[in-house]
Amino acid sequence: MTRERTAAVELPVEAVRPLRPGRWLGAAAAVLFLAWLAYTVIVNENLHWDVIVAHIADGRILGGLWVTIQLTVLSMAIGLGLGVLAAVMQLSDNPVLRGTSALYTWFFRGTPLLVQLIFWFNIGLVFPSFGIGVPFGGPKLIEWQANEVITPFTAALLGLAINEGAYMAEIVRAGIRSVDPGQREAAESLGMSHRQVLRRVVLPQAMRVIIPPTGNQFISMLKTTSMVSVIAGAELLTVAQRIYLGNFEVIAMLVVASVWYLVLTTIASVGQHFVEKRYERGHVRLSSRVRRNLRPLRKEPS
Amino acid sequence: MSGDQPMVRVRAVRKRFGALEVLKGIDLDVPAGEVVCVVGPSGSGKSTLLRCVNRLETIDSGRIWVNGELMGYAERGGRLHALRPAELSRQRRGIGMVFQRFHLFPHRTAIENVMEGPVTVLGTAAAQARRQAEELLERVGLADRAHHYPAQLSGGQQQRVAIARSLAMRPSLMLFDEPTSALDPELVQEVLAVMRDLAATGMTMMVVTHEMNFAREVGDQLVFMDDGVIVERGDPREVLSAPRHERLRTFLGQVG
Numbered sequence: 001m002t003r004e005r006t007a008a009v010e011l012p013v014e015a016v017r018p019l020r021p022g023r024w025l026g027a028a029a030a031v032l033f034l035a036w037l038a039y040t041v042i043v044n045e046n047l048h049w050d051v052i053v054a055h056i057a058d059g060r061i062l063g064g065l066w067v068t069i070q071l072t073v074l075s076m077a078i079g080l081g082l083g084v085l086a087a088v089m090q091l092s093d094n095p096v097l098r099g100t101s102a103l104y105t106w107f108f109r110g111t112p113l114l115v116q117l118i119f120w121f122n123i124g125l126v127f128p129s130f131g132i133g134v135p136f137g138g139p140k141l142i143e144w145q146a147n148e149v150i151t152p153f154t155a156a157l158l159g160l161a162i163n164e165g166a167y168m169a170e171i172v173r174a175g176i177r178s179v180d181p182g183q184r185e186a187a188e189s190l191g192m193s194h195r196q197v198l199r200r201v202v203l204p205q206a207m208r209v210i211i212p213p214t215g216n217q218f219i220s221m222l223k224t225t226s227m228v229s230v231i232a233g234a235e236l237l238t239v240a241q242r243i244y245l246g247n248f249e250v251i252a253m254l255v256v257a258s259v260w261y262l263v264l265t266t267i268a269s270v271g272q273h274f275v276e277k278r279y280e281r282g283h284v285r286l287s288s289r290v291r292r293n294l295r296p297l298r299k300e301p302s
Numbered sequence: 303m304s305g306d307q308p309m310v311r312v313r314a315v316r317k318r319f320g321a322l323e324v325l326k327g328i329d330l331d332v333p334a335g336e337v338v339c340v341v342g343p344s345g346s347g348k349s350t351l352l353r354c355v356n357r358l359e360t361i362d363s364g365r366i367w368v369n370g371e372l373m374g375y376a377e378r379g380g381r382l383h384a385l386r387p388a389e390l391s392r393q394r395r396g397i398g399m400v401f402q403r404f405h406l407f408p409h410r411t412a413i414e415n416v417m418e419g420p421v422t423v424l425g426t427a428a429a430q431a432r433r434q435a436e437e438l439l440e441r442v443g444l445a446d447r448a449h450h451y452p453a454q455l456s457g458g459q460q461q462r463v464a465i466a467r468s469l470a471m472r473p474s475l476m477l478f479d480e481p482t483s484a485l486d487p488e489l490v491q492e493v494l495a496v497m498r499d500l501a502a503t504g505m506t507m508m509v510v511t512h513e514m515n516f517a518r519e520v521g522d523q524l525v526f527m528d529d530g531v532i533v534e535r536g537d538p539r540e541v542l543s544a545p546r547h548e549r550l551r552t553f554l555g556q557v558g
Binding site: 180185186188189190191192193194196200201204205 | 356358387388391392394395397398399401403405406407408409418419422423464467468471
């Protein structure tokens, strides 16, 4: 029998790295290209940098920026609510609810958002007034005139939120379906009601799957709000357009708007990262699984 | 409840999945305080029977009573009325269920898993639920793992948390659906030890298992199922040492 050597010998790995000329060439080419791009943009006199700087914090631009933020946040919030509702309907046993939900997503995903926005803005042509009361032509308790209620802002919000809801429904549905059916059974065995199962067990786990695409939808929505300019929604692009119709600085004003869109989407991306981390709770990646049983995630609450 | 009434009474239960009839008329009594082990080859219907008892599956015919209460229906004027979801949830509260694949809530720590039922379903104050959960984790030997997430626990530890989670509802009946089948061999004993302790406290248990030693040592009754019927039943020591049916002999030869 051979005997194991007991003395441990240090054998450090200090290998010489291979030369990779292709990598250096590629990097040099990319730097050169970016430098050239920056140079042509900076020295280009047609861009009117002075006009851009003068308008970047213009009161009208900041007002439009605020409308863009409001439209994005509100339509995403309403869209998420509609999406959860439509997804829960889609997954219910009731065929009528399933059909209603399917009809909703089919229609609003199947027609262009631009058309929907113009439609909502002009809804007064179809329904001059609407109210709350007995349906199918019965008496009304409250009644509004469409051309008083439907402002560019409300039309924009209706169009964006309802359209977004149709997309969110698919995202939420995929999230709910990703949760192991055993989770539902375990929760039901504890005696939870359907609502408790959904709220306490299924949705929190579905969130992990729902959050990343919802973050993308949010970032996308920041830019989609610019479509509202067709109904003069008073958001960032509309305001920029109004200004260049006066001073003819088309490109400069588009640059101003783009800078702000980039600022918003950058902030949103950072926020998305933190929200995703929060919903990763309990989902340990493989590398840290090795460390399992070694340390608790947080201290005993005192 | 009267003392002579069994905790679980199963009568003429049939269940089919599409064309496949998995339960073909099951009669079974589980007296209060006893441990009934259900064994049989896979596909014999033993898990389905267990899932019918707490109505994770609906039965096609027959009756199941737990603690004297007809499961899933109310009998009024000679007719059965299906219970509303809220009433069904109330019936399930008294029945603990332990799954083969644990099904702990992955987004909650061990102690939060154990607290979930009392806080959400019974409305127990969080502080009181926490104290009770600490005691239960202590009982299954996991007091030091209270703030770990399920993914940070071994399979055996997860299953012990799952048992504590069921016990937190103070059930009068515990159902175990192959509780050790998904575990690495060296982790099986720690789960069986917890179940032994539980049986010693007088808990009524229905255990679907392949652990013949557990059935022999802890079981009060052994039920052998094959092809949707109960083939043989009786005292585990007698049944296992002298099986009367050929099918049971074959099965025992296969599980070793």
